[in-house]
Amino acid sequence: MMAEAKRELIERLQKDILQWEGYRPPASDARNTLGLGSIEAAFPNGVFPVAAVHELVCGSAEQAAAGGGFVTGILSTLLKQGGVGVWIGRSRRLFAPALTVFGVLPHKVIFISLTKDKDALWVMEEALKCVGLTAVICEVGELDFKQSRRLQLAVEQSRVTGFVLRNDTQLNSTACAARWQIRSLPSADLNGLPGLGFLRWQVELLKVRNGQTGTWVLEWQQDHFVIVEETVMIEERQVG
Amino acid sequence: MAIWFRHLLTDGLALRRPQLKELPFVLVMPVKNRIVITASSRLAEQQGAFTGMAAADARAAVPELVAIDDTPGKAAKLLRLLGLWCLRYTPIVAIDLPNGLILDISGCAHLWTDERGYLKEIVLKLRNAGFDARAAIADTPGAAWAVSRFAKISPIVAIGKQSQAIASLPPAALRLEPEILERLQKLGFRTIGPLLSMPAPTLRRRFGTTLLTRLDQALGKINEVLTPIVPPVPYVERLPCLEPVRTKVAIEIAIENLLSALCLRLQAEGKGLRKAILKCIRIDGRTVQASITTNRGSHSVSHLFKLFELQVAKIEPALGIELFVLEAAKVEDMETVQEQIWALDRGLADTALAELLDRVAGKVGAEAIQRYLPAEHYWPERSVKIAVSLTEEPQTAWPEQMRPIRLLNNPEAIEVMALVPDNPPKTFIYKGKRHSIIKADGPERIGREWWRDGGEHRDYFVVEDSEGQRYWVFRSGHYDGGDARWYLHGYFA
Numbered sequence: 001m002m003a004e005a006k007r008e009l010i011e012r013l014q015k016d017i018l019q020w021e022g023y024r025p026p027a028s029d030a031r032n033t034l035g036l037g038s039i040e041a042a043f044p045n046g047v048f049p050v051a052a053v054h055e056l057v058c059g060s061a062e063q064a065a066a067g068g069g070f071v072t073g074i075l076s077t078l079l080k081q082g083g084v085g086v087w088i089g090r091s092r093r094l095f096a097p098a099l100t101v102f103g104v105l106p107h108k109v110i111f112i113s114l115t116k117d118k119d120a121l122w123v124m125e126e127a128l129k130c131v132g133l134t135a136v137i138c139e140v141g142e143l144d145f146k147q148s149r150r151l152q153l154a155v156e157q158s159r160v161t162g163f164v165l166r167n168d169t170q171l172n173s174t175a176c177a178a179r180w181q182i183r184s185l186p187s188a189d190l191n192g193l194p195g196l197g198f199l200r201w202q203v204e205l206l207k208v209r210n211g212q213t214g215t216w217v218l219e220w221q222q223d224h225f226v227i228v229e230e231t232v233m234i235e236e237r238q239v240g
Numbered sequence: 241m242a243i244w245f246r247h248l249l250t251d252g253l254a255l256r257r258p259q260l261k262e263l264p265f266v267l268v269m270p271v272k273n274r275i276v277i278t279a280s281s282r283l284a285e286q287q288g289a290f291t292g293m294a295a296a297d298a299r300a301a302v303p304e305l306v307a308i309d310d311t312p313g314k315a316a317k318l319l320r321l322l323g324l325w326c327l328r329y330t331p332i333v334a335i336d337l338p339n340g341l342i343l344d345i346s347g348c349a350h351l352w353t354d355e356r357g358y359l360k361e362i363v364l365k366l367r368n369a370g371f372d373a374r375a376a377i378a379d380t381p382g383a384a385w386a387v388s389r390f391a392k393i394s395p396i397v398a399i400g401k402q403s404q405a406i407a408s409l410p411p412a413a414l415r416l417e418p419e420i421l422e423r424l425q426k427l428g429f430r431t432i433g434p435l436l437s438m439p440a441p442t443l444r445r446r447f448g449t450t451l452l453t454r455l456d457q458a459l460g461k462i463n464e465v466l467t468p469i470v471p472p473v474p475y476v477e478r479l480p481c482l483e484p485v486r487t488k489v490a491i492e493i494a495i496e497n498l499l500s501a502l503c504l505r506l507q508a509e510g511k512g513l514r515k516a517i518l519k520c521i522r523i524d525g526r527t528v529q530a531s532i533t534t535n536r537g538s539h540s541v542s543h544l545f546k547l548f549e550l551q552v553a554k555i556e557p558a559l560g561i562e563l564f565v566l567e568a569a570k571v572e573d574m575e576t577v578q579e580q581i582w583a584l585d586r587g588l589a590d591t592a593l594a595e596l597l598d599r600v601a602g603k604v605g606a607e608a609i610q611r612y613l614p615a616e617h618y619w620p621e622r623s624v625k626i627a628v629s630l631t632e633e634p635q636t637a638w639p640e641q642m643r644p645i646r647l648l649n650n651p652e653a654i655e656v657m658a659l660v661p662d663n664p665p666k667t668f669i670y671k672g673k674r675h676s677i678i679k680a681d682g683p684e685r686i687g688r689e690w691w692r693d694g695g696e697h698r699d700y701f702v703v704e705d706s707e708g709q710r711y712w713v714f715r716s717g718h719y720d721g722g723d724a725r726w727y728l729h730g731y732f733a
Contacts, residue, residue: 097643098643107627196680
């Protein structure tokens with residue numbers, strides 16, 4: 001009896017803390033899902049934080065491509081309500097027609113190609129402050145804590161979703177809401193048909209503020225994500 | 241107001257070579273096997289060497305005559321310089337070849353008390369500089385031209401008194417061609433007066449329409465269009481400073497003041513600014529410039545100020561700036577957007593987005609920002625085109641084929657092993673790393689557009705290696721052609 005009362009108290013306190021930190025519980029009827037299935041459950045209140053900056057760690061060109069694909073998949077649901085995305089990339093590497101596979105109309109995305117990290121982060125911060133946008137994706141080399149904090153502050157005002165594709169393997173701490181790592185996996189056979197199957201990734205949630213980390217195997221089928229396999233690290237949230 | 245430089249070329253030359261001042265000299269040019277005088281100085285003219293004479297004849301009259309070769313186009317250059325100097329008296333100055341300037345002085349003369357003071361000021365300044373100038377003020381450029389060159393009376397024609405002023409002048413004062421002048425001479429028209437009272441059809445039948453046009457222009461019945469040497473900018477704001485300005489804050493305040501004045505005017509006329517130039521005139525006489533461009537017309541002070549804020553660092557005040565001039569080089573009509581309580585999603589037509597892109601363009605350059613539209617080409621490098629404007633919609637649908645999310649700018653050569661010549665590769669080596677291929681899709685043959693460029697077609701394969709990484713590789717040309725090469729062209733997600 002005592003233990004139950006204590007648990008309830010702790011749950012209520014946790015909810016309060018979440019609210020103070022800016023995570024509002026969603027209205028039960030208006031719950032927008034991003035089609036990420038059980039991945040969304042790993043986030044506080046079970047909602048993918050839209051007004052936040054997510055970072056994706058991409059060590060190689062292949063991982064950067066996989067990360068780009070995953071982000072584009074999320075972008076497709078974000079852009080369904082209308083709106084515009086901005087993709088800040090390096091030296092015109094991104095191939096616009098590829099976005100159609102993920103259900104994003106490439107002409108709804110504005111590409112800004114820059115060579116310097118400093119410029120890219122400046123543009124990203126300005127873009128994140130712009131209320132008219134839906135999502136901003138930025139490819140950078142390095143991201144330090146101070147910069148990530150600035151991005152996070154910009155986002156909290158405008159409620160734009162930010163994705164940072166980091167090109168370094170050195171993992172310093174940042175103020176981003178979540179840290180992802182996406183790797184490609186061999187695709188599964190399609191009923192014994194030759195050729196490639198659906199795009200398949202291993203999605204790792206390395207770090208998430210007020211949530212649970214985990215690993216999932218995800219596929220992109222036609223126009224939505226399908227979770228093939230999941231491992232969630234249930235761990236006690238560190239308080240204080 | 242018309243200004244006539246009687247010895248334009250020779251005065252100009254004498255200014256550059258002061259030793260010529262005391263000598264009778266002429267400018268000469270060969271015309272049909274004769275050396276003809278094209279311009280003669282005042283001293284030479286007094287001694288009997290006139291323009292149009294053969295140089296040899298003139299030498300007989302004036303033994304110490306100095307002849308200098310004339311360069312064509314000199315007059316236009318000199319007049320342009322003089323015209324630019326005259327800009328301090330009026331904004332509209334037009335060149336009147338071969339030896340005059342025409343100034344539109346409407347609303348300028350009162351700054352020098354009256355027209356007489358104004359004329360005196362300009363003519364005296366020009367004479368002191370060494371130019372033998374005569375000027376006249378009239379309602380029409382034609383009348384002023386005539387009076388400045390031919391009248392022996394007061395150079396200022398009162399309002400509406402053109403016909404009296406030109407009545408006693410010879411017909412040459414009407415800027416007519418030599419043939420017409422000769423015919424008028426033969427018929428005994430010594431002055432313009434009798435022409436004024438003759439019926440128009442008679443004059444047209446005898447002398448053509450030119451004479452009538454010139455008469456009407458002189459009398460003000462037809463408008464004469466001047467071509468100003470510096471085209472006036474319709475939207476311009478000026479801010480003189482009492483003390484020269486040197487600090488960043490002061491420059492920013494100046495910009496803000498200018499912008500708020502300009503934007504107020506633009507707003508009232510329903511216009512939006514597309515391009516603006518800020519000219520800062522320093523006390524050392526130099527001008528420094530900063531310019532901004534916007535994606536969509538704007539008359540928002542705060543937005544335009546933000547764009548200029550990025551440029552302030554480039555303005556070097558040196559000893560101080562004494563005058564700021566803000567010119568709106570390009571404006572366009574603007575649709576007014578009603579402000580909404582609920583921020584509706586306007587997509588690409590959003591003002592906030594356009595303002596963001598303006599700021600980005602101001603910081604890193606407009607060429608960095610791109611929006612792509614599908615182009616009707618299969619060749620991957622040509623399959624997208626860059627959208628011209630923010631709101632341009634695609635004319636055709638985007639292709640459905642699987643395309644790599646990252647495309648290399650130039651395909652990179654790889655080493656490949658395939659079991660059977662036309663099969664997808666079994667392994668490939670790229671940058672020293674071996675990838676063994678488990679699955680592959682293809683080939684997808686993409687031919688070259690022969691009407692654009694020659695070369696081999698490409699057979700594309702989508703391959704997946706043992707780690708699940710997916711690549712876009714192609715073979716250029718046929719296998720049996722002997723020179724088939726393999727390339728990596730992109731990465732799939």
